[in-house]
Amino acid sequence: MPSSLPRTAAVPALVSLALACGLVVAAGPASASGPASASGVRIHGIQGTTRISPLVGTPVADVPGVVTGIRAYGGSKGFWFQDPHPDANPATSEGLFVFTGSAPKVEVGDSVKVSGKVNEYVPGGAASGEQSVTELGSTQVTVVSSGNPLPAPVRITARSVPAAYAPHGVAGTGDSINGLRLRPRTYALDYYESLEGMNVSVTNTRVVGATDPYGELWVTVKPSEDANRRGGTVYGSYDEQNTGRVQIQQQASTADSPFPTANVGDRLRGTTRGPLDFNQYGGYTIVAGHLGTVVDKGLKREVTAKQKPGQLAVATYNVENLAPTDPQSKFDSLASAVVRNLSSPDILSLEEIQDNDGAKDDGTVSATETVRKFVDAIAAAGGPTYAWRSVDPENDKDGGQPGGNIRNVFLYNPARVSFVDRGTADATTPTQVVATHGKPDLTLSPGRIDPANPAWNDSRKPLAGEFIFRGRTVFLVSNHFDSKGGDESLTSQHQPPTRSSEVQRLAQAQAVNSFVKDIRKVRKNAEVVVLGDLNDFQFSPALAALRKGGVLNDDIDSLPVPERYSYVYQGNTQTLDHILTTPSIKDFQYDSVHINAEFAQQDSDHDPQVLRFRP
Structure with missing residues (x-):
């Protein structure tokens, strides 16, 4: 989603x-x-x-x-x-x-x-x-x-919500379920619909989606449903929806009554009750006239291990529209996380770096000021003085916030890693793989992959580069695939929902898979890292296309299933950010570093990913 x-x-x-x-x-x-x-x-x-x-x-x-x-x-x-x-x-x-x-x-x-x-x-x-x-x-x-007693609220509980999510829609109607008779004892969506507008309640629930800026949070009435150790509800399949999730808002304006702050894993103690509404930002929602009390369970932000001298640490981090117009506090907080929580990785692939005037749409495409402020903030936080490489996009051609010209950027620690500069790249010239004395080289490093391919229309083009670590060449491909905007929600009248955005991400994944194949055709054991915000799940068609032919492995799969996530959306703990590697990279440790997605206070809505390996 x-x-x-x-x-x-x-x-x-x-x-x-x-x-x-x-x-x-x-x-x-x-x-x-x-x-x-x-x-x-x-x-x-x-x-x-x-x-x-x-x-x-x-x-x-x-x-x-x-x-x-x-x-x-x-x-x-x-x-x-x-x-x-x-x-x-x-x-x-x-x-x-x-x-x-x-x-x-x-x-x-x-x-x-x-x-x-x-x-x-x-x-x-x-x-x-x-x-x-x-x-x-x-x-x-x-x-x-006036003064009449309210109808007793219907208690929504683990037992009352069916395990099956929704009936399959009617063929010929776009798979709509609108005309189907409700079966509230069989399907969760039918159960909630049968209570639309009624006074309902939940009691002593666990928070599975932190308080957001709009004054809402998510709880589950099914404490054992795909639960993980940090309190979330893990989303693991299109076919197995988490049915116990319910959104909570309040009837009072936040100006009149501040909404409580809660992180994933906290408890909403006591009874929360009010009418069951339906809205576009979460579906079935209890609009509470009475809210339970948030109990802080003390969720901590994670810290990844420091790489060993012989290990190369690479990371990906979506920094959510970072621009010079952001307050210095955002730069400082993100920088502190790079140093303390990510342990200053050797190479950092950044997504959503905006141009030098942020969302102002005046033709500016350079991001030198944005990157300089971030690099300076990292050094001030005690980290290395990172060097960086990127390719400026064409104005307003890569999607994202209008005028922001978001792009991917490589930061790297020159004390440990060298970058191979080759050629002079621009937004429209593709980098290609050539054989030089039996080894693969990029014609442009840094360079963009196949930028004229329609798969990248109004979307970020992958950034490829060659790095040298202890005499070994490692190729990195930084990605930010097309967003899920336009997809129908999990509560859509169409079941299963239409996921129209998958088409473009599938084509993007096929292009990256082909590029990695080109490298491996020259040298089968070439070490390639494909990483970034792929805006899709490990069970999606796009990730299957990236892995196709055994070209890449999705390294988040090395973690236990409950730990495979980087994002929380509508109470579902899920994976959007990935690091994939060629099979030649075997000796590695993977870490999804949970510092944002589960918290009401966020530097970004994504958790960064770190891979440590020996090239």
């Missing part, structure tokens, strides 16, 4: 669904005149037994219920209400969101009757492939009484 889907700005804790412009049937603000109506309808009749209301587009009148939660800010103001007299069908939800368009004039505990039109709202828009939220719009609200 994206890595992560981008958000354009920090907004309050409850990210407004209306910002996504995703209405199927438009909701509107309160109407002065009531709609022509169908009488006698209750909430479970509106929700129905599938994801789409049987009354979508239909006016309804005097629907009864008790207010269980209020959203009084953001672009999707409204409230949730619930029928205290449920039917006997476990597939029909008894809760519903009422879109008012302005601050609701109701209080939690009010008994109300609501008239309005039934809508299906798609967070993120119809093109996102997301499921929809059933809601009422164009509403009139009558308060019947």
